[in-house]
Structure formats: C-alpha cells, structure tokens
Amino acid sequence: MQILDRRLNPSGRSLPNRQRFLRRAKSLVQEAVRDASAKRDIRSADEGGEVSIPLHGIREPSFHLGQGGTRDHVLPGNKEYREGDEIQRPPSGGGGGGSEGSPDGSGEDTFRFVLSREEFLSLFLDDLELPDMAKRRLVDGADPVWHRAGYSVSGSPANLSLPRTMRNSLSRRIALRRPKPEEVEALEAEIAALEGQPEHAERVLTLRAELERQLLRARRIPYIDPIDVRYRRFEPSPRPVAQAVMFCLMDVSGSMTEDMKDLAKRFYTLLYLFLQRRYKHVELVFIRHTHEASEVDEETFFHSRETGGTLVSTALEEMRKVVADRFPPAEWNIYAAQASDGDNAAGDSQKTARLLVDTILPACQYYAYIEVGREGEHGIPGFPRGPTDLWRTYEALVNAGAPLAMKKVRHRREIFPVFRELFAKRGVTEGASA
Amino acid sequence: MNVIVKPEDRLLYQGADWDFDTLMRIHDACEEIAGKELGLSWYPNRIEVISAEQMLDAYASTGLPLFYRHWSFGKHFAQHEALYRKGLRGLAYEIVINSDPCVSYVMEENTTTLQALVIAHAAFGHNHFFKNNELFRQWTDAKGILDYLEFAKSYVQSCEEQHGEAAVERVLDSAHALMNYGVHRHRRRAPDLMSEQKRERERREHDERMFNVLWSTLPEKASVPAAKGEEERRRTLLQLPQENVLYFLEKSAPRLAPWQREILRIVRNVAQYFYPQRQTKMMNEGCATYTHHRILGRLHERGRISDGHWLEVLHSHSSVIMQPDFDDQRYSGMNPYALGFAMMEDIERICREPTEEDREWFPDFAGCGDPMPVLRHGWAEFRDESFILQFLSPHLMRKLKLFHLVDDSAQPVLRVDAMHDERGYRRLRRALAKQYDPAWSDPDIQVVDVDLGGDRKLILEHRVAAGRLLEEQEARQVLRYLASLWSYDVLLREVDPVTGASLREHAVSPPR
Numbered sequence: 020m021q022i023l024d025r026r027l028n029p030s031g032r033s034l035p036n037r038q039r040f041l042r043r044a045k046s047l048v049q050e051a052v053r054d055a056s057a058k059r060d061i062r063s064a065d066e067g068g069e070v071s072i073p074l075h076g077i078r079e080p081s082f083h084l085g086q087g088g089t090r091d092h093v094l095p096g097n098k099e100y101r102e103g104d105e106i107q108r109p110p111s112g113g114g115g116g117g118s119e120g121s122p123d124g125s126g127e128d129t130f131r132f133v134l135s136r137e138e139f140l141s142l143f144l145d146d147l148e149l150p151d152m153a154k155r156r157l158v159d160g161a162d163p164v165w166h167r168a169g170y171s172v173s174g175s176p177a178n179l180s181l182p183r184t185m186r187n188s189l190s191r192r193i194a195l196r197r198p199k200p201e202e203v204e205a206l207e208a209e210i211a212a213l214e215g216q217p218e219h220a221e222r223v224l225t226l227r228a229e230l231e232r233q234l235l236r237a238r239r240i241p242y243i244d245p246i247d248v249r250y251r252r253f254e255p256s257p258r259p260v261a262q263a264v265m266f267c268l269m270d271v272s273g274s275m276t277e278d279m280k281d282l283a284k285r286f287y288t289l290l291y292l293f294l295q296r297r298y299k300h301v302e303l304v305f306i307r308h309t310h311e312a313s314e315v316d317e318e319t320f321f322h323s324r325e326t327g328g329t330l331v332s333t334a335l336e337e338m339r340k341v342v343a344d345r346f347p348p349a350e351w352n353i354y355a356a357q358a359s360d361g362d363n364a365a366g367d368s369q370k371t372a373r374l375l376v377d378t379i380l381p382a383c384q385y386y387a388y389i390e391v392g393r394e395g396e397h398g399i400p401g402f403p404r405g406p407t408d409l410w411r412t413y414e415a416l417v418n419a420g421a422p423l424a425m426k427k428v429r430h431r432r433e434i435f436p437v438f439r440e441l442f443a444k445r446g447v448t449e450g451a452s453a
Numbered sequence: 454m455n456v457i458v459k460p461e462d463r464l465l466y467q468g469a470d471w472d473f474d475t476l477m478r479i480h481d482a483c484e485e486i487a488g489k490e491l492g493l494s495w496y497p498n499r500i501e502v503i504s505a506e507q508m509l510d511a512y513a514s515t516g517l518p519l520f521y522r523h524w525s526f527g528k529h530f531a532q533h534e535a536l537y538r539k540g541l542r543g544l545a546y547e548i549v550i551n552s553d554p555c556v557s558y559v560m561e562e563n564t565t566t567l568q569a570l571v572i573a574h575a576a577f578g579h580n581h582f583f584k585n586n587e588l589f590r591q592w593t594d595a596k597g598i599l600d601y602l603e604f605a606k607s608y609v610q611s612c613e614e615q616h617g618e619a620a621v622e623r624v625l626d627s628a629h630a631l632m633n634y635g636v637h638r639h640r641r642r643a644p645d646l647m648s649e650q651k652r653e654r655e656r657r658e659h660d661e662r663m664f665n666v667l668w669s670t671l672p673e674k675a676s677v678p679a680a681k682g683e684e685e686r687r688r689t690l691l692q693l694p695q696e697n698v699l700y701f702l703e704k705s706a707p708r709l710a711p712w713q714r715e716i717l718r719i720v721r722n723v724a725q726y727f728y729p730q731r732q733t734k735m736m737n738e739g740c741a742t743y744t745h746h747r748i749l750g751r752l753h754e755r756g757r758i759s760d761g762h763w764l765e766v767l768h769s770h771s772s773v774i775m776q777p778d779f780d781d782q783r784y785s786g787m788n789p790y791a792l793g794f795a796m797m798e799d800i801e802r803i804c805r806e807p808t809e810e811d812r813e814w815f816p817d818f819a820g821c822g823d824p825m826p827v828l829r830h831g832w833a834e835f836r837d838e839s840f841i842l843q844f845l846s847p848h849l850m851r852k853l854k855l856f857h858l859v860d861d862s863a864q865p866v867l868r869v870d871a872m873h874d875e876r877g878y879r880r881l882r883r884a885l886a887k888q889y890d891p892a893w894s895d896p897d898i899q900v901v902d903v904d905l906g907g908d909r910k911l912i913l914e915h916r917v918a919a920g921r922l923l924e925e926q927e928a929r930q931v932l933r934y935l936a937s938l939w940s941y942d943v944l945l946r947e948v949d950p951v952t953g954a955s956l957r958e959h960a961v962s963p964p965r
Contacts, residue, residue: 020480021499021554022473025507026561033510033530039618040527069535079525080630080930082896088921090860093885095787096778097856097872105866106858132531133538 040077041138047072052134052142053439071131143435144293147442149263149301149354150385163255174250187247197240198233206230263352263384264302265294266338267320270359272309272329279391282428283358284321286389289438290356291317304341308334310364314341331363331409332370339378348382355379356387356441361407368412375413380421387424387441388413465757469564476500479569480576482757486748487577492825493744495580496595497554500572502561509533511548511558519602521609521719523625549575551583551730553595566765569758573748578741585833586737588729597647598726604650605719612712624713627934628699628720633895635699635721636728649722653715660711687905694914695900697721698935707909708940717938731891732836739793740832746770746794776853787888792853796840799849800824800831810847837889845885847878857884862920896923898945909941916950922957923947929959936963 041048051070100106134142170183210226213219267287271280294301305320306312309327312334338355346353363371380386390410406414410425417423426437465482466475480498487493503511513530514520546567550556557575559568583589594601613621628635687693695701699721703714730737753763776791777783800818803811804827807819818827831840850873857871857880871877871884887893902912913935915923928945936943945959 020477020484020497022476022480023499023501024473025501025503025558028507032507033513033527035522036513036524036527037530038527039522039524039622040531043524043622044528077528078927078930079626080927080934081633082898082915082931083924083927084896084921085924087862088917089862089919090921091870091884091887092858092860093787093855093881093888094779094858095776095853095855096780097854098778098780100856100869100872102869102872102874102877104869106869108860108865108867130528130532132535 041142044072044077045142047076048134049142049145052139053435069131069133071129074130077130140292140296144296147293147297147439148444149265149294149298149352149442164258165253165255168252168254170249171252172246172249174252178251178253180249180251183249184243184247187249188243191244191247192240192242195240196236197242198237203230203233203237206233260300261352262300262302262350263298263354264304264346265290266304266306266341266353266355268334268338268355268357268359269305269307269320270309270329270331270334270357270362271307271325271327272362273326274329274362275360275391279360282391282431282434283389285431285434286358286391286428286438287321287356289434293438293442302346304338306334306337306341308337312337329362329364330367331359332367332374335371335374335379339374342382353383354385354387355383356389358389358391359409360392361390361409363408363412365408368408371409372412372416375423376416376421380416380423383422385424386422387426389437389441390425390427392427392429463757464759465569465752466565466762467759469566471565471568475565476568476572479565480572482752483569483573483577483748486751487573487581487744490751491744491747492829493577493581494584495555495577496552496584498576498580499554499556500576501556501558503558504561505537508545508548508558508560509537512545517550517602519599519606521606521625522613523629524622525629547571547575549579550598551579551589551593551595551726552598553584555580555583555595556599564765566758566762567769569749569752569762570745570766570769573745574741577748578744579737581744582733582737582740582832585829586729586733586836587834588733588836592729593726594647597649600647601649601722604653605723608653608719609716612716616710616712621716623937624716625720627938628717630931630934631698631702632720632724634898635697635717635724637697637700637725638728638892649718656711688902691903693900693902696898698898698900698913699724701900702935702938705903706939709938713938729836732838732889735787735789735793735837735889736832736835736840737793738789739795739797740828742770742774742790742794743797743828778854795849795853796844797828799846800827800844802848803846808848814846815844838886841882841886841889845882847873850878850881855881855885857881893918896921911935911939911941911943913943913945915945915947917947917956918950923959925959929961932959932961933964936961939963 048070051072055070170180206226206229210223210230213223213226267290269280269283269287275283291303294303303317305315305317307315307320307325308330309325310330310333311327312330314337315323334357342348342353375386388409390407413423413425417425424441426441428434428437465478480500487495509530511517512533513526520526546560546563548558550558555576557571557580559571559575563571583593583595589595609621609625691701691705699717702709703717703721706714709717749758749763749766752758753760753766758766774788774791774794776788801824803815803819804821804824807815812819821827831844835843853873855873856869857877859868859870861868871880873881897916897918899914899916900911901914904910904912923945932943932945940963942963943961945961946955947957947959948955
C-alpha cells in the first residue's frame, strides 16, 4: 500500500491536447470568436470567455445503429401496464424514454467551451495585418542572425569542435613520430622475453635504450596540444527589418462627449494590443488635439482629460512635424489612425484636406479614419443629420482616389467588426463605406 | 469507572479534514475487513491524491494516467471543464485503473468520510473485481499496462517528430473511428504488453538490416488472374472473415508504412484493454458498491466510524444508487450502480433468508447462509449479460417493477411484451440480459473479402439484426476513414443474416 501525493505534479498536462484541438477546430473557433466579439466590448475581450462552435465540424464518428427496425427496452418503474398493453408512441425521442444519453453529449448540436484571454486574442488577431508593409531597412542592433563561419582557435568550451581538434592532433602526432602505445608495448614485451638470457644481453641493452628514447619522445610530444584545438565559429549578420510607426490621432475637443472619447479609446486599446502582439518593430506615436495638438505619452493619451475647440489640421501638422523629425518616409512604413466626431472648425477643412493630400497621405502606407458617433443619432425624426464636415471632406478625397479608409462607429459592439475590416488581410484597401 | 477502549475500537478519524496518516489508517482498517470477513483478494494498492484539474485531465484521456496526444482528448477536456465550471456537473470522487499495482485516484477536495468510501469502493471493490474476473484475467495485462501506455505515448510522439503531427493525426483519427472494431472477441492468446515494445524495436531493426536498394529495382511481376481454387487459400491467408477490422488493416492494408501499422496496433491494444470494462460495467460497479457498503457498515458497527459520518456515507451511497423510474425526467437508462448493488444485496438475501420462490429458482445457493462464496464466484466467472441471466430473481424484478417494451418501427404503437409476473419473469430477464450484451447493442460488422487480384476493393458486411440498419451519414464518415487507411475502394454491405439478401450498400473511395 502506497499513498502518493500527485497534487504537486506540473499542471496543464492536457495543454498539448488542447492546442491540437484548437488547431483542429481553428476555422470554427475563429468564426465563433468573431461572432462573440461583435457582442462584447474590449475589456471583456481581454478576459477571453465562452464560445460555442457547431459540433459537426469536430465529430468523432463511429458505427451506430440508426432509426427503424425493432428495439427492446427493459425499463424500471412500471405503474399501470399489463402484458400485451399497447402504448401510443411518444411524439419524439426514443420509445418510452429509452433514449440513451451518449457519453460525450453528441446529442447537442453546439459545443460550448471556454477560451483563455491569450487564446481569444490570438485567434481574434490571427488574420489581421498592417497593410502594405514594404519598406525594409538594415537597423543597427536589431537582433542579428547567427550563422556558422568556419573554425577558430579560440572560443567557448561549448563550441569545441572535437573532430577538427582530433584530426589536427592525429596529423601532428604522425608528423612528429610520436610512438604509438602498441610500439612501446611491443618493445617492453621483447625486453621481457629476452631478459635473463646472457646470449641476448647486448640486444636487451639496445632495446632498453630504444624504449627510453621512445618514452621520452612520447612525453615531449603531447597527445593533444593547445595548437590542435579548434572551435566552431559563428558570425552575426544583420537582418533587414520592416520598421513601422503608427500614429494615433485623437480628437479630445469639447464636442466629443465622454462616450465618444470612450469609444475612441477603446479602438486605440485594441490597436495597441494588436500591434504589441504582432509586430516587434512598431513604434507608436500618440497625438491628441483640441484647437491645438501635442504629442503625448501613452499614459496621458489614454487616461488624462482635456477639452477645447477643434482644429483637425493642428493634429496633422503635428504629425507632419514628427515625421519630418524622426521618421523619414523613405525608411519607415508609416500608418495613421484618426478618431474624431467629425466636427471641425469652419474654414479648417480646406487646410486639413490640403495637408492630407500634399504631405500626410504620400508619406503613409495606410490611413484609417474612424468617426465616432452617438448611438441612435440618426434615429431622431425631424433632425436628419447629414455627413459631418470631416466626413464630407474625406469622402471627396477618397472619391478622388486617395488611399484612405473610413468607418463609422456608433456603439461599443461595432468596434471589433470595424477594427477587423480595417486590418483584415487583403490586397487592396477598401474604399469609404459606412 | 474506567472503560478500557481497545485500540481497534477507537474512532478512525474525526472531522472532515484528513492527512496521509488518516488515509493509511482507513486503508488498513478496510483491508482487515475486506480480507478476513469478505475474503477478497486484490492487487497491491496505490492511492494517488490529485486535484480537480488533474481529475479533469484524467477524464479527458479515458481515465488513463498517461496517454498519447490527440485533439479529441483536448475536446473532451474543454467540454468537461465547461460543464464543471458552470456547476452543471460534479466530478467523480475517484478513478481506478486496472493495473498491478492498482492505482486509485482520489480527489483532494473529498472529506475524510468520502475518502473512506472511495478507498473501500475502488481500492478493494474494483480492485478485487479486476484481479479475479475471468474477462479481465483473459483479456488484460494488468502488470504491463502502465509501461505499455508509456511506450505508446513516446512512440506516437516520436512518430509526430518524424512524420509530422498532421500525418499522425490522420492515422489516429481513422483508428479511433474504428476503435470498437479493434478487438478480438474470441480467445487468441494471452496479451503480453511487456513484449510489445521489444517486438516493435526488433521489427524496425530487422527492416533496417534487410533493406537493400537492389530489390526496389526488380521489375514488378505481371498480375495473373486468380484461379478458382486460390480463393479459399486467399481467405485463409488473410484470416477472413475478420471481425477485428483494425487488426486486419494492420496486417493486410497494402500501402501503410510500418509506423502507421504500429499506431493501429497501439489503438487496437488499448481498445482490447477496455473491452472487458464495457461488458462488466454493471457487475463491476455492483461489486464495488456492495463492498464499500459492507466494509463501512462493519466499521460503523465496530464504532470506528461515528454516527454522523455514517449518515454521510449513507447519503452519498443512496444518491449513487438512485434509480429514477422510466417516466421520470431524470431517467437516462438503467443506473449500473443501482442494478448492480440491488442484485448483490438480493443474492445476500437469498443466501440468508430465502423464500419458497427463491428456493425454487436458485436451488444451488438459496439458504446457504454465507453470501460471500456465491458472490465471489459470480464476480469471477460472469459478465453482465450472463450474470443477469443467472442471478436476477423474480423478487428483484418485482421490486424494480421492470417491464419489457417492444418498439417496432413498422407498428404504430409500442407493445408491452413482458412484465414482472409469473408469465413474464424469464422473458423479461432474457430481454434485460440482451441489453447488456455488446454483441447485441453494437452493429456486427466484419471484413469478408478483398479483391486482391483486381481493384483491391475491400468488402465488409454488416449482419443486420432485427432490421436495424446503420446510421447512414456517420457510417459513411467512418468508411471514409477506413478507405484512407486501406487506400482503395471500400464497400459495406448490410445484409439480412437469414436470407442473405443485401439491404443497403455503402461504397466509398479513398481521398485522393
């Protein structure tokens, strides 16, 4: 009799099985994640959650008997039946409740299970990418690739090349005629055989001298000499990386309500998560603007409050400055995402359009504009609200063929789908459509 | 006045918290009763304490402690976990493995009383059954199973490394679909899992030694149409008809690589290992439930378990053996614990206080006084089907109010064929026994022929019983898996065993 405590064994033994399962059901799970993401906001996306997938995609089939034919059921709990009684067939299900629940629950048609946060995000972001990431450049200090480059006479013990070292040692020993152990043994054996026989005394003497000489030689010529030793050599070679920068432009003016700012921030949170997970070499620049714009850090961008008037061109101007300063367009893939409620000071639209067309868009690989609005704002009767100033301005640019993507977001639940549309893998960017 | 309390009469434990010493004391107390009073014999016990997550792990891989990797286990884990987290389903208190030493997993969350229940139930009840039942003795190798699982796991892993996870997964998927048809139902030779690993290594070494590039340059022999007399020879050579489909594929599928054959063999060996469990589920649980009831009852009588804890035992015990009536919402088939325990208790009653009826039905042992020899004999020599045929008494049929319902899809109504009365006892018992016979509940499918001279089509036959055909969609899916292993066309004929007429045919070509 033995009692063992297995509780301390490493947990997660079934993790490889789970990964295999997720891979197997990947397309189904991904669909489910997308469906689920339409219904949730970002904070809960951070937590993972339950998804359900259709069971038919992951069924394990086996031979079963189908409907029809004759079946026997022996059932407990008879109350009124007598032999020969006839009973109406119950409307559905097996006769008289004889349905046998299958052990893996294959009677249901959906399969529900819980995804962790990691799994949820990686499935959600799996087929998204930054479009048109084309410019590559050698960067100093970016992680180099190491590759073999012959042998060297110095190195760390882990890189010792035994075959090379032994080959050198062998050729040196042959060249310098170091006596082999067998030769020494043969001499010793001969001496032992002849010793004590007076007629061979002279021969023994010469043999002894010879043995002496050979042993001395063996001592002088080492088996392995430091000059034999060789190490495998590795050389770093730089690898070109695609450098990218994402500009996050956000309107924080007075016309943006707290709800709108919240929507915009949620969008950027998702963008931030996406870039952090998928791209190592992406810089982020946060710019917020009222009637004046400033580059801020992450913390301020997401958490501090500010209000004022609205001049969109100031943000673009600030972005232009930062680009000119730090991100030469020849070397950087530049992306921008702008969030605003679409209001702009009268007279600024012209300037905004000019800035965009002349300087910003030519430098950018991709420019996304997200207009946040109030929920149900189109539903007020008698107040038909047309497109906003900014929307009209940008729409004209898109119609003229500018590489600009535009989306409207009115509710939290729209953020995930809109985000997916903006960054889905594809050849060409979509045109404006709300 | 001083009362001298003998050490063996003291309470075994107090409260719900336990430690390893308590478990040890409980085990030793149970061991004494199981051995001296019940006359059980068992493999050495090994009790392993695990957490809830580990219990879920064990669930997912059919209760085996170490198993090869496959997505379906991940699926089952996710499913159990979701149900468990939502509180829809509790976990079993224990899992026990038919091995030598016999491993019982107990959950750390269990109270001391539950641990006592589990130890009596699994470590003595199931353990005795595993060691003594003829089916387990014939079909399983308790000594070798743990080592064999270890080998299977590392072998499948090395295949994944060599041939890629996707290729291994394809073979495993196909093999799992046919797992129920990977058992020999009739005796061949005693399984010896110890030598499996050695055999695999020798086969590979032999292949490597014999490999010679020159052979592959020989021109292929032109095919000659087989003579009539050769058919008999071919069928003998291929051991046709063959009920063990996986065995047939392992030996005869023309285009499988050696590692694929080995994987089929692993799945087949595991299926064979589980085969007795399906046939003895009711008896096995009955034996274990009866054992824990006797052992703990005795401990309580001797004052080693307090009255309060005894109530806890009874509470768990009675919820385990709950049998809802057929028209109850909770009904989901016969509860093997309930029927099993009821039969064991009934046998005890017949031995101790038989009625006239019992003397007439069971002249061999009615009134013999000691139920244990009768029960031990039953546990050793029978399986569910034959046990019911032999030991189900009219008394118990009346008590459970059993009745037999015939559902003929050609008729508009269901018919009550037999009930618990003088005219019905024997028919009722036969019908119930049939329900427990896998040969009756599983479709009878065999490999009957293969056209080796021609297009190598594999022909299987389903001998249709009582007009029950296969579920078509799922059957086609399984056949597709089968065809991918066989690599050529597969035909499944559903035939009427009496007339030999073909009722339906499924033809499937392998995926190209």
